[in-house]
Amino acid sequence: MSIGIVENLIEQLSKLPGIGRKSAQRLAFFIMAMPDAEARGIADAILALKDKARFCGQCFNICETGICDICSDARRDASKICVVEEPSNLIVIERTRSYRGLYHVLLGSLSPMDGLTPERLKIRELVTRVAHGGTEEVIIATNPNTKGEATAQYIAELLKPFNVAVSRIAYGLPIGGDIEFADEVTLAKSLEGRRTMG
């Protein structure tokens, strides 16, 4: 066996985010020790993703056809659009099973500290979707950080001329934690967003 094959795999794996040379080396030797079928399974999954995966023509979620399963599902509430930064955010919200509307994936967020570049994102496509009508509420579920907040404000401003409700997901404390460990900003936000009980 030529060591060049292993070296090549280490080099390829270390191109992945968060994978340094040491981790890549560990993974390469792990793959070498794997049963053939499992190793081929990984390789085939990567190739299939690159061959077949594309962005949904409507919401920019990842799909295999022109329109994703969510957008083509007639049982979903088409009057609501939940705006997220990345397809991975959509997956997490879907896992909650408490939202039955549609999505719009921006494929990133605005970075005000580096200058706004909204043309990089799918914001114009969102506005076009809303302008076509049929949307009653746009729920902005961008990350609760400076970039996500800037993106939310920017979108809310753009959607003002349309007759739609624009809402932002709530800020607050993570469930299961102790208040004494919360930072001032999170705690202040959760106090501002408090709800009446009963």
Add this chain to the structure above:
Amino acid sequence: MRQVRLDDAAFMNQRSDALVLKTREYGDADLIVTFFARELGIVNGFAKSARKFRSRFGASLEPLSHVRLTLMGKEGAALPRITQADIIDSFRAIREDLQLLLHVAPLADFMAGMLHEHEPHPRRFDLFLAALRSFEKGAPRELVALAFRVKFLWMTGYAPRTGGCGRCGATFQGSFALFYPTQGTVLCRNCAPEGEAEAVKLGAEAVKLLETVKTRRFDELAVMPVSGEALAGAGRVIDAHVKRHG
């Protein structure tokens, strides 16, 4: 028994008040954060798992946060670990107002571009902090932004000369002055180089404004009446000067 390595002493906690300038995502949940630290200057730090909801850093590493920072690493290390960042002032009011944030962000960029890493500049740190407090209190944005840039350039010794002719010292007379970015100064008609097309025309009020903001505190500026024309003119001079010499 643990062996003491010779270089153990070089590992240390470094503490300073700091302002978060920028963050960059790294790996699955980590952040690389650029600070302007009062006692350490511009420094980058590595925040392990900072993007997780249960991260101990919470909102302390959001841009413009004023924090009490603790870094762990070798002195002068390129990327020490951030072990603690306690919020002193979050400057939420700035961060949560997109238009205001878009005013402030270029100032952070301007400042970072004029400073070298690991060179402490406590006075410039205090100046930026004072500007942020002024923005948060609702002082006129354009005026505070201009004053910050002028004061900062003045502190670094790069301020443009606008009080009089930079060559012969003649005081400003007339309704306008001409600022020459290549020379970094206003020049009178006698001293102005012939055929220089790059001069920026500056009205009398703008000339006065550029001189006044150097010495006035931000809270004093908030009540100063300034025309939009003077602000724009003064801003053009600073832009041209920084573009040429920054």
